[in-house]
Amino acid sequence: MNFSLNQIDLNLLVVFDALMRDRHVTRAGESIGLSQPATSNALARLRYLTKDELFIRAKSGLQPTPVAIALAQQIQPALQQIQIALSSAESFEPMTSDRVFAIGMTDYVEFVMLPPLLEKLEQIAPHAKIQIRTGDRQQLFDLLDNGKVDLICGVFPEQIPWHQEQLLFQEQFVCVCRQNHSLIKDSLSLEEYLATSHLLISIKEDMVGRVDTLLAKQTLSRNITISIPHFLVAPSILARSDLIATLAKRVANSFAQDLHLKVFPCPITIDGFSVFMRWHQSTRNHTTHKWLRNILAATAISI
Incomplete structure:
Protein backbone atom coordinates (compact mmCIF):
# COMPACT_ATOMS: atom_id res chain seq x y z
CA MET A 1 0.00 0.00 0.00
CA SER A 88 3.90 19.94 24.81
CA ALA A 89 3.44 23.53 23.68
CA GLU A 90 0.98 24.07 26.52
CA SER A 91 2.30 25.79 29.62
CA PHE A 92 1.98 23.88 32.87
CA GLU A 93 1.61 25.65 36.19
CA PRO A 94 1.08 23.10 38.99
CA MET A 95 -0.62 25.54 41.37
CA THR A 96 -3.32 26.49 38.86
CA SER A 97 -3.56 23.48 36.53
CA ASP A 98 -6.72 21.37 36.65
CA ARG A 99 -5.28 18.70 34.39
CA VAL A 100 -6.45 15.10 34.84
CA PHE A 101 -3.53 12.70 35.25
CA ALA A 102 -4.35 9.08 34.39
CA ILE A 103 -2.23 6.51 36.21
CA GLY A 104 -2.39 2.73 35.97
CA MET A 105 -1.78 0.93 39.28
CA THR A 106 -2.25 -2.43 40.92
CA ASP A 107 -4.40 -2.40 44.05
CA TYR A 108 -1.31 -2.87 46.24
CA VAL A 109 0.38 0.22 44.75
CA GLU A 110 -2.87 2.18 45.14
CA PHE A 111 -2.95 1.32 48.84
CA VAL A 112 0.67 2.28 49.43
CA MET A 113 1.10 5.27 47.10
CA LEU A 114 -2.20 7.12 46.79
CA PRO A 115 -2.61 8.54 50.33
CA PRO A 116 0.82 10.23 50.42
CA LEU A 117 0.55 11.22 46.74
CA LEU A 118 -2.76 13.03 47.28
CA GLU A 119 -1.40 14.67 50.41
CA LYS A 120 1.52 16.02 48.38
CA LEU A 121 -0.69 17.19 45.51
CA GLU A 122 -2.92 19.14 47.89
CA GLN A 123 0.11 21.28 48.67
CA ILE A 124 1.72 21.75 45.26
CA ALA A 125 -1.06 21.12 42.71
CA PRO A 126 -4.38 21.64 44.55
CA HIS A 127 -6.55 21.68 41.41
CA ALA A 128 -4.98 18.67 39.66
CA LYS A 129 -7.08 15.53 39.34
CA ILE A 130 -6.05 11.89 39.42
CA GLN A 131 -7.79 9.11 37.50
CA ILE A 132 -6.69 5.62 38.53
CA ARG A 133 -6.98 2.71 36.10
CA THR A 134 -6.29 -0.80 37.32
CA GLY A 135 -5.76 -4.27 35.92
CA ASP A 136 -3.27 -7.07 35.72
CA ARG A 137 0.20 -6.56 34.28
CA GLN A 138 -0.77 -7.03 30.63
CA GLN A 139 -3.83 -4.80 31.00
CA LEU A 140 -1.63 -2.04 32.42
CA PHE A 141 0.79 -2.43 29.50
CA ASP A 142 -2.12 -2.12 27.06
CA LEU A 143 -3.42 1.01 28.81
CA LEU A 144 0.02 2.60 28.52
CA ASP A 145 0.61 1.59 24.90
CA ASN A 146 -2.85 2.81 23.86
CA GLY A 147 -2.36 6.19 25.49
CA LYS A 148 -5.12 5.61 28.07
CA VAL A 149 -2.80 6.46 30.97
CA ASP A 150 0.18 8.76 31.46
CA LEU A 151 2.19 6.10 33.25
CA ILE A 152 1.81 2.85 35.17
CA CYS A 153 3.10 1.63 38.55
CA GLY A 154 3.60 -1.96 39.61
CA VAL A 155 5.85 -5.01 39.50
CA PHE A 156 7.09 -5.36 35.92
CA PRO A 157 9.76 -8.03 35.35
CA GLU A 158 9.33 -7.92 31.57
CA GLN A 159 11.43 -5.45 29.61
CA ILE A 160 9.63 -3.74 26.70
CA PRO A 161 11.80 -1.75 24.27
CA TRP A 162 9.49 1.27 24.01
CA HIS A 163 8.92 1.54 27.77
CA GLN A 164 11.14 3.47 30.16
CA GLU A 165 11.08 2.91 33.89
CA GLN A 166 12.31 4.08 37.28
CA LEU A 167 12.46 2.19 40.56
CA LEU A 168 10.03 3.58 43.14
CA PHE A 169 10.65 1.34 46.14
CA GLN A 170 11.38 -2.20 47.26
CA GLU A 171 9.14 -4.36 49.39
CA GLN A 172 9.60 -7.48 51.48
CA PHE A 173 7.27 -10.14 52.84
CA VAL A 174 6.29 -10.78 56.45
CA CYS A 175 3.93 -13.19 58.19
CA VAL A 176 0.77 -11.94 59.87
CA CYS A 177 -1.73 -13.48 62.29
CA ARG A 178 -4.05 -12.28 65.06
CA GLN A 179 -2.64 -11.47 68.48
CA ASN A 180 -4.56 -14.21 70.28
CA HIS A 181 -3.67 -16.94 67.80
CA SER A 182 -4.06 -20.37 69.41
CA LEU A 183 -0.72 -21.71 68.18
CA ILE A 184 1.56 -18.75 67.41
CA LYS A 185 2.68 -16.71 70.43
CA ASP A 186 5.75 -14.47 70.66
CA SER A 187 7.74 -15.84 67.73
CA LEU A 188 7.14 -17.85 64.57
CA SER A 189 9.09 -21.01 63.81
CA LEU A 190 9.03 -22.94 60.57
CA GLU A 191 7.24 -25.79 62.34
CA GLU A 192 4.48 -23.43 63.53
CA TYR A 193 4.27 -21.84 60.10
CA LEU A 194 3.68 -25.22 58.46
CA ALA A 195 1.31 -26.46 61.17
CA THR A 196 -1.23 -23.64 60.91
CA SER A 197 -3.72 -22.93 58.11
CA HIS A 198 -2.92 -20.24 55.55
CA LEU A 199 -4.67 -17.50 53.63
CA LEU A 200 -3.22 -17.06 50.14
CA ILE A 201 -3.49 -13.95 47.99
CA SER A 202 -3.35 -15.06 44.36
CA ILE A 203 -4.21 -12.84 41.40
CA LYS A 204 -4.26 -16.06 39.36
CA GLU A 205 -7.08 -17.24 41.63
CA ASP A 206 -5.44 -20.59 42.31
CA MET A 207 -4.28 -22.37 45.46
CA VAL A 208 -0.52 -22.27 44.89
CA GLY A 209 1.75 -19.31 45.58
CA ARG A 210 5.44 -18.43 45.50
CA VAL A 211 5.91 -19.77 49.03
CA ASP A 212 4.58 -23.18 48.00
CA THR A 213 7.12 -23.41 45.20
CA LEU A 214 9.92 -22.65 47.67
CA LEU A 215 8.59 -25.18 50.17
CA ALA A 216 8.28 -27.88 47.51
CA LYS A 217 12.01 -27.55 46.79
CA GLN A 218 12.57 -28.56 50.42
CA THR A 219 9.94 -31.35 50.19
CA LEU A 220 7.71 -29.31 52.51
CA SER A 221 4.15 -28.06 52.15
CA ARG A 222 1.58 -25.89 53.92
CA ASN A 223 -2.19 -26.04 54.25
CA ILE A 224 -3.95 -23.27 52.30
CA THR A 225 -7.52 -22.89 53.55
CA ILE A 226 -8.60 -19.91 51.45
CA SER A 227 -7.30 -18.16 48.33
CA ILE A 228 -8.40 -14.61 47.48
CA PRO A 229 -7.46 -12.41 44.49
CA HIS A 230 -7.16 -9.10 46.40
CA PHE A 231 -5.22 -8.22 49.53
CA LEU A 232 -7.46 -5.61 51.18
CA VAL A 233 -9.83 -8.07 52.85
CA ALA A 234 -6.98 -10.27 54.10
CA PRO A 235 -6.21 -8.38 57.36
CA SER A 236 -9.88 -8.45 58.41
CA ILE A 237 -10.03 -12.21 57.81
CA LEU A 238 -6.84 -12.74 59.80
CA ALA A 239 -8.18 -10.69 62.72
CA ARG A 240 -11.18 -13.03 63.05
CA SER A 241 -9.59 -16.43 62.44
CA ASP A 242 -6.58 -18.60 63.26
CA LEU A 243 -5.26 -18.24 59.73
CA ILE A 244 -1.83 -16.87 58.90
CA ALA A 245 -0.82 -15.01 55.75
CA THR A 246 2.39 -13.97 54.05
CA LEU A 247 1.87 -10.31 53.11
CA ALA A 248 3.78 -7.29 51.88
CA LYS A 249 5.33 -5.58 54.90
CA ARG A 250 3.81 -2.13 54.26
CA VAL A 251 0.32 -3.62 54.12
CA ALA A 252 0.83 -5.70 57.26
CA ASN A 253 2.18 -2.78 59.27
CA SER A 254 -0.68 -0.52 58.18
CA PHE A 255 -3.31 -2.87 59.61
CA ALA A 256 -1.44 -4.42 62.54
CA GLN A 257 -2.34 -1.94 65.29
CA ASP A 258 -5.98 -1.26 64.40
CA LEU A 259 -6.86 -4.93 63.84
CA HIS A 260 -4.69 -6.35 66.65
CA LEU A 261 -2.42 -8.36 64.38
CA LYS A 262 1.05 -9.72 65.03
CA VAL A 263 3.78 -9.35 62.39
CA PHE A 264 6.73 -11.75 62.19
CA PRO A 265 9.70 -12.23 59.88
CA CYS A 266 9.08 -15.09 57.47
CA PRO A 267 10.61 -18.35 58.73
CA ILE A 268 11.63 -19.20 55.17
CA THR A 269 13.79 -17.15 52.82
CA ILE A 270 11.56 -15.46 50.26
CA ASP A 271 12.68 -12.68 47.95
CA GLY A 272 10.86 -9.39 48.08
CA PHE A 273 9.83 -7.39 45.03
CA SER A 274 10.53 -4.05 43.40
CA VAL A 275 7.87 -1.54 42.38
CA PHE A 276 8.56 0.54 39.27
CA MET A 277 6.83 3.29 37.40
CA ARG A 278 6.85 3.02 33.62
CA TRP A 279 6.08 5.44 30.85
CA HIS A 280 6.05 5.30 27.07
CA GLN A 281 9.33 6.47 25.55
CA SER A 282 7.44 9.00 23.44
CA THR A 283 6.64 11.00 26.61
CA ARG A 284 10.15 10.99 28.05
CA ASN A 285 10.81 14.70 27.34
CA HIS A 286 7.28 15.99 27.88
CA THR A 287 7.38 18.68 30.58
CA THR A 288 4.14 17.70 32.32
CA HIS A 289 4.98 14.01 32.26
CA LYS A 290 8.41 14.70 33.74
CA TRP A 291 6.76 16.72 36.51
CA LEU A 292 4.39 13.84 37.29
CA ARG A 293 7.23 11.33 37.37
CA ASN A 294 9.20 13.54 39.75
CA ILE A 295 6.20 13.81 42.09
CA LEU A 296 5.73 10.04 42.16
CA ALA A 297 9.43 9.48 42.78
CA ALA A 298 9.39 11.98 45.66
CA THR A 299 6.28 10.32 47.09
CA ALA A 300 7.93 6.90 47.00
CA ILE A 301 10.84 8.18 49.08
CA SER A 302 8.45 9.10 51.88
CA ILE A 303 6.68 5.74 52.25
Whole structure:
Protein backbone atom coordinates (compact mmCIF):
# COMPACT_ATOMS: atom_id res chain seq x y z
CA MET A 1 0.00 0.00 0.00
CA ASN A 2 1.72 3.15 -1.24
CA PHE A 3 -0.13 6.43 -0.74
CA SER A 4 0.70 10.09 -0.86
CA LEU A 5 -0.48 11.92 2.26
CA ASN A 6 -2.34 14.47 0.14
CA GLN A 7 -4.51 11.61 -1.13
CA ILE A 8 -5.61 10.53 2.35
CA ASP A 9 -8.01 12.10 4.82
CA LEU A 10 -5.88 11.83 7.97
CA ASN A 11 -9.03 11.90 10.09
CA LEU A 12 -9.52 8.32 8.93
CA LEU A 13 -6.52 7.35 11.05
CA VAL A 14 -8.28 8.71 14.14
CA VAL A 15 -11.34 6.61 13.28
CA PHE A 16 -9.14 3.56 12.74
CA ASP A 17 -7.49 4.08 16.14
CA ALA A 18 -10.89 4.38 17.84
CA LEU A 19 -12.12 1.18 16.17
CA MET A 20 -9.01 -0.69 17.31
CA ARG A 21 -9.55 0.56 20.84
CA ASP A 22 -13.32 0.05 21.22
CA ARG A 23 -13.95 -2.79 18.73
CA HIS A 24 -17.46 -1.39 18.19
CA VAL A 25 -18.60 1.07 15.50
CA THR A 26 -21.06 3.06 17.63
CA ARG A 27 -18.82 3.30 20.71
CA ALA A 28 -15.80 4.20 18.59
CA GLY A 29 -17.75 6.98 16.91
CA GLU A 30 -19.03 8.35 20.21
CA SER A 31 -15.50 8.47 21.62
CA ILE A 32 -14.38 10.80 18.81
CA GLY A 33 -17.61 12.73 18.30
CA LEU A 34 -18.93 10.96 15.19
CA SER A 35 -22.32 9.43 14.52
CA GLN A 36 -22.67 5.73 13.77
CA PRO A 37 -23.31 6.32 10.04
CA ALA A 38 -20.29 8.63 9.78
CA THR A 39 -18.09 6.05 11.49
CA SER A 40 -19.37 3.28 9.22
CA ASN A 41 -18.66 5.48 6.21
CA ALA A 42 -15.12 6.13 7.42
CA LEU A 43 -14.58 2.39 7.89
CA ALA A 44 -15.77 1.77 4.33
CA ARG A 45 -13.26 4.34 3.06
CA LEU A 46 -10.49 2.70 5.08
CA ARG A 47 -11.37 -0.68 3.60
CA TYR A 48 -11.25 0.79 0.11
CA LEU A 49 -7.85 2.38 0.74
CA THR A 50 -6.28 -0.72 2.26
CA LYS A 51 -8.05 -3.31 0.09
CA ASP A 52 -8.74 -5.25 3.29
CA GLU A 53 -11.76 -5.87 5.54
CA LEU A 54 -9.73 -4.57 8.53
CA PHE A 55 -12.45 -5.57 11.04
CA ILE A 56 -14.65 -8.67 11.04
CA ARG A 57 -17.83 -8.96 13.11
CA ALA A 58 -17.72 -11.52 15.93
CA LYS A 59 -19.74 -12.23 19.08
CA SER A 60 -17.29 -10.24 21.19
CA GLY A 61 -17.31 -7.27 18.80
CA LEU A 62 -15.18 -6.27 15.84
CA GLN A 63 -12.07 -8.40 15.46
CA PRO A 64 -9.10 -6.83 13.62
CA THR A 65 -7.58 -8.65 10.68
CA PRO A 66 -3.81 -9.24 10.47
CA VAL A 67 -3.57 -6.19 8.20
CA ALA A 68 -5.35 -4.03 10.80
CA ILE A 69 -3.08 -5.29 13.57
CA ALA A 70 0.01 -4.47 11.49
CA LEU A 71 -1.33 -0.99 10.70
CA ALA A 72 -2.16 -0.33 14.36
CA GLN A 73 1.43 -1.00 15.38
CA GLN A 74 2.46 1.96 13.21
CA ILE A 75 -0.55 4.26 13.47
CA GLN A 76 -1.16 4.24 17.23
CA PRO A 77 2.38 5.38 18.23
CA ALA A 78 2.29 8.02 15.47
CA LEU A 79 -1.01 9.48 16.71
CA GLN A 80 0.25 9.42 20.27
CA GLN A 81 3.40 11.28 19.22
CA ILE A 82 1.32 13.92 17.42
CA GLN A 83 -0.84 14.41 20.52
CA ILE A 84 2.24 14.81 22.69
CA ALA A 85 3.82 17.26 20.24
CA LEU A 86 0.70 19.43 20.27
CA SER A 87 0.23 19.30 24.04
CA SER A 88 3.90 19.94 24.81
CA ALA A 89 3.44 23.53 23.68
CA GLU A 90 0.98 24.07 26.52
CA SER A 91 2.30 25.79 29.62
CA PHE A 92 1.98 23.88 32.87
CA GLU A 93 1.61 25.65 36.19
CA PRO A 94 1.08 23.10 38.99
CA MET A 95 -0.62 25.54 41.37
CA THR A 96 -3.32 26.49 38.86
CA SER A 97 -3.56 23.48 36.53
CA ASP A 98 -6.72 21.37 36.65
CA ARG A 99 -5.28 18.70 34.39
CA VAL A 100 -6.45 15.10 34.84
CA PHE A 101 -3.53 12.70 35.25
CA ALA A 102 -4.35 9.08 34.39
CA ILE A 103 -2.23 6.51 36.21
CA GLY A 104 -2.39 2.73 35.97
CA MET A 105 -1.78 0.93 39.28
CA THR A 106 -2.25 -2.43 40.92
CA ASP A 107 -4.40 -2.40 44.05
CA TYR A 108 -1.31 -2.87 46.24
CA VAL A 109 0.38 0.22 44.75
CA GLU A 110 -2.87 2.18 45.14
CA PHE A 111 -2.95 1.32 48.84
CA VAL A 112 0.67 2.28 49.43
CA MET A 113 1.10 5.27 47.10
CA LEU A 114 -2.20 7.12 46.79
CA PRO A 115 -2.61 8.54 50.33
CA PRO A 116 0.82 10.23 50.42
CA LEU A 117 0.55 11.22 46.74
CA LEU A 118 -2.76 13.03 47.28
CA GLU A 119 -1.40 14.67 50.41
CA LYS A 120 1.52 16.02 48.38
CA LEU A 121 -0.69 17.19 45.51
CA GLU A 122 -2.92 19.14 47.89
CA GLN A 123 0.11 21.28 48.67
CA ILE A 124 1.72 21.75 45.26
CA ALA A 125 -1.06 21.12 42.71
CA PRO A 126 -4.38 21.64 44.55
CA HIS A 127 -6.55 21.68 41.41
CA ALA A 128 -4.98 18.67 39.66
CA LYS A 129 -7.08 15.53 39.34
CA ILE A 130 -6.05 11.89 39.42
CA GLN A 131 -7.79 9.11 37.50
CA ILE A 132 -6.69 5.62 38.53
CA ARG A 133 -6.98 2.71 36.10
CA THR A 134 -6.29 -0.80 37.32
CA GLY A 135 -5.76 -4.27 35.92
CA ASP A 136 -3.27 -7.07 35.72
CA ARG A 137 0.20 -6.56 34.28
CA GLN A 138 -0.77 -7.03 30.63
CA GLN A 139 -3.83 -4.80 31.00
CA LEU A 140 -1.63 -2.04 32.42
CA PHE A 141 0.79 -2.43 29.50
CA ASP A 142 -2.12 -2.12 27.06
CA LEU A 143 -3.42 1.01 28.81
CA LEU A 144 0.02 2.60 28.52
CA ASP A 145 0.61 1.59 24.90
CA ASN A 146 -2.85 2.81 23.86
CA GLY A 147 -2.36 6.19 25.49
CA LYS A 148 -5.12 5.61 28.07
CA VAL A 149 -2.80 6.46 30.97
CA ASP A 150 0.18 8.76 31.46
CA LEU A 151 2.19 6.10 33.25
CA ILE A 152 1.81 2.85 35.17
CA CYS A 153 3.10 1.63 38.55
CA GLY A 154 3.60 -1.96 39.61
CA VAL A 155 5.85 -5.01 39.50
CA PHE A 156 7.09 -5.36 35.92
CA PRO A 157 9.76 -8.03 35.35
CA GLU A 158 9.33 -7.92 31.57
CA GLN A 159 11.43 -5.45 29.61
CA ILE A 160 9.63 -3.74 26.70
CA PRO A 161 11.80 -1.75 24.27
CA TRP A 162 9.49 1.27 24.01
CA HIS A 163 8.92 1.54 27.77
CA GLN A 164 11.14 3.47 30.16
CA GLU A 165 11.08 2.91 33.89
CA GLN A 166 12.31 4.08 37.28
CA LEU A 167 12.46 2.19 40.56
CA LEU A 168 10.03 3.58 43.14
CA PHE A 169 10.65 1.34 46.14
CA GLN A 170 11.38 -2.20 47.26
CA GLU A 171 9.14 -4.36 49.39
CA GLN A 172 9.60 -7.48 51.48
CA PHE A 173 7.27 -10.14 52.84
CA VAL A 174 6.29 -10.78 56.45
CA CYS A 175 3.93 -13.19 58.19
CA VAL A 176 0.77 -11.94 59.87
CA CYS A 177 -1.73 -13.48 62.29
CA ARG A 178 -4.05 -12.28 65.06
CA GLN A 179 -2.64 -11.47 68.48
CA ASN A 180 -4.56 -14.21 70.28
CA HIS A 181 -3.67 -16.94 67.80
CA SER A 182 -4.06 -20.37 69.41
CA LEU A 183 -0.72 -21.71 68.18
CA ILE A 184 1.56 -18.75 67.41
CA LYS A 185 2.68 -16.71 70.43
CA ASP A 186 5.75 -14.47 70.66
CA SER A 187 7.74 -15.84 67.73
CA LEU A 188 7.14 -17.85 64.57
CA SER A 189 9.09 -21.01 63.81
CA LEU A 190 9.03 -22.94 60.57
CA GLU A 191 7.24 -25.79 62.34
CA GLU A 192 4.48 -23.43 63.53
CA TYR A 193 4.27 -21.84 60.10
CA LEU A 194 3.68 -25.22 58.46
CA ALA A 195 1.31 -26.46 61.17
CA THR A 196 -1.23 -23.64 60.91
CA SER A 197 -3.72 -22.93 58.11
CA HIS A 198 -2.92 -20.24 55.55
CA LEU A 199 -4.67 -17.50 53.63
CA LEU A 200 -3.22 -17.06 50.14
CA ILE A 201 -3.49 -13.95 47.99
CA SER A 202 -3.35 -15.06 44.36
CA ILE A 203 -4.21 -12.84 41.40
CA LYS A 204 -4.26 -16.06 39.36
CA GLU A 205 -7.08 -17.24 41.63
CA ASP A 206 -5.44 -20.59 42.31
CA MET A 207 -4.28 -22.37 45.46
CA VAL A 208 -0.52 -22.27 44.89
CA GLY A 209 1.75 -19.31 45.58
CA ARG A 210 5.44 -18.43 45.50
CA VAL A 211 5.91 -19.77 49.03
CA ASP A 212 4.58 -23.18 48.00
CA THR A 213 7.12 -23.41 45.20
CA LEU A 214 9.92 -22.65 47.67
CA LEU A 215 8.59 -25.18 50.17
CA ALA A 216 8.28 -27.88 47.51
CA LYS A 217 12.01 -27.55 46.79
CA GLN A 218 12.57 -28.56 50.42
CA THR A 219 9.94 -31.35 50.19
CA LEU A 220 7.71 -29.31 52.51
CA SER A 221 4.15 -28.06 52.15
CA ARG A 222 1.58 -25.89 53.92
CA ASN A 223 -2.19 -26.04 54.25
CA ILE A 224 -3.95 -23.27 52.30
CA THR A 225 -7.52 -22.89 53.55
CA ILE A 226 -8.60 -19.91 51.45
CA SER A 227 -7.30 -18.16 48.33
CA ILE A 228 -8.40 -14.61 47.48
CA PRO A 229 -7.46 -12.41 44.49
CA HIS A 230 -7.16 -9.10 46.40
CA PHE A 231 -5.22 -8.22 49.53
CA LEU A 232 -7.46 -5.61 51.18
CA VAL A 233 -9.83 -8.07 52.85
CA ALA A 234 -6.98 -10.27 54.10
CA PRO A 235 -6.21 -8.38 57.36
CA SER A 236 -9.88 -8.45 58.41
CA ILE A 237 -10.03 -12.21 57.81
CA LEU A 238 -6.84 -12.74 59.80
CA ALA A 239 -8.18 -10.69 62.72
CA ARG A 240 -11.18 -13.03 63.05
CA SER A 241 -9.59 -16.43 62.44
CA ASP A 242 -6.58 -18.60 63.26
CA LEU A 243 -5.26 -18.24 59.73
CA ILE A 244 -1.83 -16.87 58.90
CA ALA A 245 -0.82 -15.01 55.75
CA THR A 246 2.39 -13.97 54.05
CA LEU A 247 1.87 -10.31 53.11
CA ALA A 248 3.78 -7.29 51.88
CA LYS A 249 5.33 -5.58 54.90
CA ARG A 250 3.81 -2.13 54.26
CA VAL A 251 0.32 -3.62 54.12
CA ALA A 252 0.83 -5.70 57.26
CA ASN A 253 2.18 -2.78 59.27
CA SER A 254 -0.68 -0.52 58.18
CA PHE A 255 -3.31 -2.87 59.61
CA ALA A 256 -1.44 -4.42 62.54
CA GLN A 257 -2.34 -1.94 65.29
CA ASP A 258 -5.98 -1.26 64.40
CA LEU A 259 -6.86 -4.93 63.84
CA HIS A 260 -4.69 -6.35 66.65
CA LEU A 261 -2.42 -8.36 64.38
CA LYS A 262 1.05 -9.72 65.03
CA VAL A 263 3.78 -9.35 62.39
CA PHE A 264 6.73 -11.75 62.19
CA PRO A 265 9.70 -12.23 59.88
CA CYS A 266 9.08 -15.09 57.47
CA PRO A 267 10.61 -18.35 58.73
CA ILE A 268 11.63 -19.20 55.17
CA THR A 269 13.79 -17.15 52.82
CA ILE A 270 11.56 -15.46 50.26
CA ASP A 271 12.68 -12.68 47.95
CA GLY A 272 10.86 -9.39 48.08
CA PHE A 273 9.83 -7.39 45.03
CA SER A 274 10.53 -4.05 43.40
CA VAL A 275 7.87 -1.54 42.38
CA PHE A 276 8.56 0.54 39.27
CA MET A 277 6.83 3.29 37.40
CA ARG A 278 6.85 3.02 33.62
CA TRP A 279 6.08 5.44 30.85
CA HIS A 280 6.05 5.30 27.07
CA GLN A 281 9.33 6.47 25.55
CA SER A 282 7.44 9.00 23.44
CA THR A 283 6.64 11.00 26.61
CA ARG A 284 10.15 10.99 28.05
CA ASN A 285 10.81 14.70 27.34
CA HIS A 286 7.28 15.99 27.88
CA THR A 287 7.38 18.68 30.58
CA THR A 288 4.14 17.70 32.32
CA HIS A 289 4.98 14.01 32.26
CA LYS A 290 8.41 14.70 33.74
CA TRP A 291 6.76 16.72 36.51
CA LEU A 292 4.39 13.84 37.29
CA ARG A 293 7.23 11.33 37.37
CA ASN A 294 9.20 13.54 39.75
CA ILE A 295 6.20 13.81 42.09
CA LEU A 296 5.73 10.04 42.16
CA ALA A 297 9.43 9.48 42.78
CA ALA A 298 9.39 11.98 45.66
CA THR A 299 6.28 10.32 47.09
CA ALA A 300 7.93 6.90 47.00
CA ILE A 301 10.84 8.18 49.08
CA SER A 302 8.45 9.10 51.88
CA ILE A 303 6.68 5.74 52.25
